[in-house]
Amino acid sequence: MAATLDRIAKIVSERLGVDESEVKPEATFKEDLGADSLDVVELVMELEDEFDLEISDEDAEKITTVGDVITYIDKQ
Amino acid sequence: MLFEGQSALVTGASRGIGREIALHLAKNGANVAINYAGSEERALDVARECETYGVKAITVQANVADGKDVQDMVKVVLAEFGSLEILVNNAGITKDGLVMRMKEEDFDAVIDINLKGVFNCSKAVTRQMMKQRYGRIINISSVVGVLGNAGQVNYVASKAGVIGLTKSLARELANRNIHVNAVAPGFIETDMTDALSDEVKEAMLGQIPLGKLGSASDVANVVTFLASESAGYMTGQTLHVDGGMVM
Numbered sequence: 001m002a003a004t005l006d007r008i009a010k011i012v013s014e015r016l017g018v019d020e021s022e023v024k025p026e027a028t029f030k031e032d033l034g035a036d037s038l039d040v041v042e043l044v045m046e047l048e049d050e051f052d053l054e055i056s057d058e059d060a061e062k063i064t065t066v067g068d069v070i071t072y073i074d075k076q
Numbered sequence: 077m078l079f080e081g082q083s084a085l086v087t088g089a090s091r092g093i094g095r096e097i098a099l100h101l102a103k104n105g106a107n108v109a110i111n112y113a114g115s116e117e118r119a120l121d122v123a124r125e126c127e128t129y130g131v132k133a134i135t136v137q138a139n140v141a142d143g144k145d146v147q148d149m150v151k152v153v154l155a156e157f158g159s160l161e162i163l164v165n166n167a168g169i170t171k172d173g174l175v176m177r178m179k180e181e182d183f184d185a186v187i188d189i190n191l192k193g194v195f196n197c198s199k200a201v202t203r204q205m206m207k208q209r210y211g212r213i214i215n216i217s218s219v220v221g222v223l224g225n226a227g228q229v230n231y232v233a234s235k236a237g238v239i240g241l242t243k244s245l246a247r248e249l250a251n252r253n254i255h256v257n258a259v260a261p262g263f264i265e266t267d268m269t270d271a272l273s274d275e276v277k278e279a280m281l282g283q284i285p286l287g288k289l290g291s292a293s294d295v296a297n298v299v300t301f302l303a304s305e306s307a308g309y310m311t312g313q314t315l316h317v318d319g320g321m322v323m
Contacts, residue, residue, distance in 0.1 A: 038206075038248070038249075038252065045203060
């Protein structure tokens, strides 16, 4: 779980220009991290590359917080 | 050089307007991928001619109406060039006929290539262009997409669709520095217009204020402009290259 968070934090901080420490499980992408809808699409694509998985559009729509991503990835 | 270090993909580039666009981009320093559907020999000729300008040129076969085909094509181009700055959606066909005589297959075939092809190719390059934070997508529409034309409901619908798609895509991708514009050629001397009867050609000439047909090069010049930094403050536009037919 911690390892997953670290990898996600790295990608998110690079993409959104936020500090890695701000990327906490409870942080929401849009409100807390300032992502717009295109950012979220880009993040999903980058996470797919990083974790070598495919996130369906239905699942991607449900993702609002960093924690959602961790749960999703650890479940795979 | 206008496009030093840049790479371009031109669909339907084995002949006509697409061929001329590929040559103009190569002449200005871009590596060029020449997409073709069936005319391999002619595509190879275009590639060889592009190479005389000292750039890399490859040919890639793909049916733009087929999403999977298009994805594979873009992978090949990226593997070869490493980046993709310019996409020119030029591939197009006609299957003319008066509406009462037009077959459903003829309608679908034209929409699939002329309109869905633009969607497929644009979608396939978006990921790369978003990562680059740079991209220029230029879609070839047509004067009839604005004016309408008897006997071409399928073609006109597809070309009008391209203008709408251009505007929506431009809005979606603007803040990623991806500019999307369209060029609407008028009556241009190509194989496609050669197929028209003399009677139709005479009638068309009468509607052109500049009183003559355009050349593929006239269109390629405007595409080159839109792909360049000179058009850096333009997106979502349709430029008419038609001797004044639309004004």
